[in-house]
Amino acid sequence: MNSYKYLFIILLFKFLIVIIQCQPTIECQGDYQCGVQPQALCYKGLNILPGIGLDETNQRVVIVGKFNGSSNAPSNVNNVITVPFGGGKPSILFPITTDLSGGPGYSMVLGLYGYLRQTNTPYIHNSQRAAPVVGPYHGGDTSIPNVWYIRGYNLGLYFDEVNKRTFYCDWNLHRVSNIPKTVDEKNAGDTIMLDGSYQNNRCNFLGLKDTNLLYVVQVDYANTVVTNISKIPVGCNNCSLSELKFVLSVPVEAGSFVMSNTHFYLGMKPTWSSNTSSGIMQIPINGGPSKMLTNDPVVSMALDSANTRIFYTTTNNEVKSVGPLGSSTPAVSVLYQSAASPLNRCACAPGFTGDQCQTCYNGKVRYLSNGTPQCVALLADGRPSNCIFDYECGNVPMAYCDGICACRTNFTGSFYN
Numbered sequence: 340m341n342s343y344k345y346l347f348i349i350l351l352f353k354f355l356i357v358i359i360q361c362q363p364t365i366e367c368q369g370d371y372q373c374g375v376q377p378q379a380l381c382y383k384g385l386n387i388l389p390g391i392g393l394d395e396t397n398q399r400v401v402i403v404g405k406f407n408g409s410s411n412a413p414s415n416v417n418n419v420i421t422v423p424f425g426g427g428k429p430s431i432l433f434p435i436t437t438d439l440s441g442g443p444g445y446s447m448v449l450g451l452y453g454y455l456r457q458t459n460t461p462y463i464h465n466s467q468r469a470a471p472v473v474g475p476y477h478g479g480d481t482s483i484p485n486v487w488y489i490r491g492y493n494l495g496l497y498f499d500e501v502n503k504r505t506f507y508c509d510w511n512l513h514r515v516s517n518i519p520k521t522v523d524e525k526n527a528g529d530t531i532m533l534d535g536s537y538q539n540n541r542c543n544f545l546g547l548k549d550t551n552l553l554y555v556v557q558v559d560y561a562n563t564v565v566t567n568i569s570k571i572p573v574g575c576n577n578c579s580l581s582e583l584k585f586v587l588s589v590p591v592e593a594g595s596f597v598m599s600n601t602h603f604y605l606g607m608k609p610t611w612s613s614n615t616s617s618g619i620m621q622i623p624i625n626g627g628p629s630k631m632l633t634n635d636p637v638v639s640m641a642l643d644s645a646n647t648r649i650f651y652t653t654t655n656n657e658v659k660s661v662g663p664l665g666s667s668t669p670a671v672s673v674l675y676q677s678a679a680s681p682l683n684r685c686a687c688a689p690g691f692t693g694d695q696c697q698t699c700y701n702g703k704v705r706y707l708s709n710g711t712p713q714c715v716a717l718l719a720d721g722r723p724s725n726c727i728f729d730y731e732c733g734n735v736p737m738a739y740c741d742g743i744c745a746c747r748t749n750f751t752g753s754f755y756n
């Protein structure tokens with residue numbers, strides 16, 4: 340063997356060591372094992388936000404949430420996370436980089452509102468300057484587009500990906516002739532099916548049967564809480580209310596809803612006004628006895644395309660499934676339980692890199708009120724790419740933070756001199 344071969348082997352070893360040291364794969368028990376404090380974290384429990392999607396190509400459940408560090412405080416990053424259909428530890432698909440936990444540019448993820456299975460696109464529910472919006476997020480995007488601006492109403496939303504259309508309700512019931520990625524696309528294809536300005540309509544959930552009947556689910560809090568289901572032809576254009584046909588009423592509060600061509604599934608919240616507990620209730624569309632599939636405290640549900648299994652999350656930060664739905668005794672499977680199987684994986688606080696999380700490359704460190712740092716990338720002109728506090732902007736009070744650093748009226752010049 341000549342010396343070049345030795346050199347090659349030595350380099351190969353160094354390369355492997357670098358790979359092994361790479362943060363995300365390191366097992367840990369405490370933050371200190373992961374590198375420089377306080378920016379190196381040992382991710383433990385997962386705090387799951389509302390919402391669930393299914394990536395059927397890769398057989399994974401998609402959720403959104405924050406991991407706790409070993410100090411048992413949530414880290415400051417929301418991630419799009421996947422869990423295998425067959426169960427196992429969660430993997431981070433990508434961090435959501437738009438969160439800004441304070442200041443005039445405030446932006447915070449509230450959950451997953453929808454999920455496109457054909458393109459694996461999460462629709463994120465986000466609070467922006469205190470106004471909730473819903474829009475697609477692909478990872479690395481600098482903002483979450485406001486396709487829906489949910490102010491003062493509950494957004495019932497259903498994507499019919501097969502027929503490339505979307506149904507939603509705000510104060511009206513709408514059909515959109517596309518799957519909108521922007522508010523302009525939504526407005527361009529928008530038709531009002533039922534006009535709420537002269538007939539009082541709103542809805543919590545929507546579902547489709549046989550491509551031509553839209554089911555509208557309304558939770559009615561008037562006396563005792565009931566959930567009502569009605570149906571309307573999908574082709575309705577400003578129909579009269581008589582086209583909305585009442586189907587059934589259940590004395591429970593639905594917190595989530597999915598349906599197949601044969602059954603409705605209500606994710607029940609425990610209700611103050613009746614004895615109902617939590618769980619998933621299966622109700623045949625054409626009548627017949629309903630039954631409980633589980634009493635778990637369900638938050639969100641997703642039905643697989645074959646209509647054989649429901650995947651769901653619970654208030655206990657669990658991911659579970661129940662099926663086969665056609666069986667007389669569907670069984671619950673546990674996919675992930677945060678408390679029982681902590682992730683124990685090293686991660687760096689937002690923006691930090693390096694095998695010890697030691698580097699804030701071309702960035703400026705901001706400390707949040709709870710003491711955790713963030714490395715904020717700098718723009719070409721030297722400003723941080725976003726800000727929470729005025730001090731981040733240099734020449735205070737001539738400079739100030741407006742989500743991004745800005746100069747007060749009639750002041751110009753560089754931010755850092």
Ligand SMILES: *[C@@H]1O[C@H](CO)[C@@H](O)[C@H](O)[C@H]1NC(C)=O
Binds near residue numbers: 386412413677678
């Ligand atoms: C994360 O930490 C918070 C604050 O200590 C705690 O309330 C929460 O239950 C923890 N979450 C998990 C999933 O362990």
Ligand SMILES: *[C@@H]1O[C@H](CO)[C@@H](O)[C@H](O)[C@H]1NC(C)=O
Binds near residue numbers: 557565
């Ligand atoms: C829901 O159904 C009940 C029982 O049929 C009815 O009394 C109530 O008015 C309905 N609520 C709405 C909002 O349609």
Ligand SMILES: *[C@@H]1O[C@H](CO)[C@@H](O)[C@H](O)[C@H]1NC(C)=O
Binds near residue numbers: 531534537577
């Ligand atoms: C729908 O029809 C009603 C009654 O004819 C009318 O008052 C209303 O303006 C119409 N709405 C739309 C959006 O066309």
Ligand SMILES: *[C@@H]1O[C@H](CO)[C@@H](O)[C@H](O)[C@H]1NC(C)=O
Binds near residue numbers: 614
């Ligand atoms: C609640 O449960 C109690 C005891 O199981 C029963 O007697 C009562 O009728 C129930 N009430 C309702 C509103 O279902």
Ligand SMILES: *[C@@H]1O[C@H](CO)[C@@H](O)[C@H](O)[C@H]1NC(C)=O
Binds near residue numbers: 748749
């Ligand atoms: C800024 O400068 C313009 C032009 O000199 C002047 O008219 C205006 O009053 C100034 N504004 C303030 C807030 O001083």
